[in-house]
Amino acid sequence: MPYTAQKPPRPRTADQLRREIPGWGVDLDPADRPSVPRERTDLDTGAHWDFPERQEERQPRERSIEHKFLPPVFGTSIPLKGLSGKVRRLAYTRYSEARAAHWLLLLAGDRIDAWESHLRSLAGPRPDNPLSETGIPAELHGHGITSRREGRRADLAHQWMDPLVVAGPWVLAVTGAALAVRALWRRRS
């Protein structure tokens, strides 16, 4: 009880815990835990260099302006391209990681990227398939209804929004386009 100096009594003694829980207390000594102390300079990392050789920069690689230079090793997945690439490049060249604008621009780039990619897929041999790509068929063999009925689940309050996140922008875009076409049609006639 916090109103007096005593700690609340322990429900089980150390001997009971040792008997009942496999491995209880084997890491009892805080000084003998693998991440203690947090910083250690005596670990052999396997590195056989003071500074790594530099990976070839095959195409201009964006980087945070908080870096002094391009780090020696980097990922090469999905280089910047299109309008989303321009937005993302602006985020990297103009704003540090400390600025909300940096992250908000990157998030905006993500949304634009999704649109660009969906539209590009419609013109290609394998258009996006919202049914298979969202994994919705798993509702059938994954007991979609009974899984959600078990106990009281807090996530049911918002799971219904997930289809809106996926389909909502498309519905809005199609509705907007239809309204625009109708307005143009009415003006001409």
Place this chain on the structure above:
Amino acid sequence: MRAMVYRGPYKVRVEEKDMPRIEHPNDAIVKVTRAAICGSDLHIYHGMMPDTRVGSTFGHEFVGVVHEVGPSVRNLRPGDRVMVPFNIYCGSCYFCARGLYSNCHNVNPNATAVGGIYGYSHTCGGYDGGQAEYVRVPFADVGPAPIPDWMDEEDAVLLTDALATGYFGAQLGDIAEGDTVVVFGAGPVGLFAAKSSWLMGAGRVIVVDHLEYRLEKARTFAHAETYNFAEHDDIVVDLKKATDHLGADVVIDAVGAEADGNLTQHITAAKLKLQGGSPVALNWAIDSVRKGGTVSVVGAYGPMFSAVKFGDAVNKGLTLRMNQCPVKRQWPRLFEHIRNGYLKPSDIVTHRIPLEHIAEGYHLFSSKLDGCIKTLIVPNNH
């Protein structure tokens, strides 16, 4: 090769992609034999992590066989069975030289605040991940390690993140003998954090979640007392009552960015992406730990701001400890614990899904269907 690719929020599919290539003399190419979907993969799957590009391949938990090595690789050879920590790190920068492998400064051009992580957006370096047939593994002499002959491959894949992170989370709590430990989240990391708390001498371990089947696992696998917060009007008050109004000595946030329990927080973070994460579990941790206690955070949050109750943390004199786990530092001890029978990580695996059906795997995990706790991905021909 076949690989999972991200197609926008809530959408993934499997495509033919170019084989990864040796980009640096210390690279290896690994043929993946088992991968996993991590709870934190859901944050990028849901589009919460800035600079997650369409076409990226996710997956930071994987094991496999070395297929090819670069000219400066000394420690690995083609054919070696390897486990690969989720951290990409050089082993020689200021931070790596001090054991902070998850904070490497030489592998991520896109951000200085986070190190390199396989398949976890360009904010984490722009590397493709292991939910594929093959993956590029930088710094092959530093990160990967041979899987011991006696170790099951499915135990090994859980050592690449989930088990190591849960164990690390318990260490961050600075648990002393007899401490009361509360763990928010009964997912894989939370289950392992609860189990690890006993190894460090906890006197009580309490796990909080809202999914009954996961709480059942917390009781049977992690020997924990459990609370379903959806059945409590105010979980913080009830945790105070459960600890004689003192509060827990240590609280571990093993939930992260998509925490439930407050609809406004969840929607602004997970649906509208206006916060780096929904800090419901973190705020409950701050409020339910005792004054002078320790909050350990191993749940993943995005880089943007979050509405954290920092005043309570100050006024209660809390110690807040957090980091991405430096995985390889945990391995020697965890190998011992597995060998001694104290831990059996693959006990939490509920689903094994072929790579070709990975979209359904993501949906099962995201919507918490079919008792899903941990999903392993089996690439073609395995």
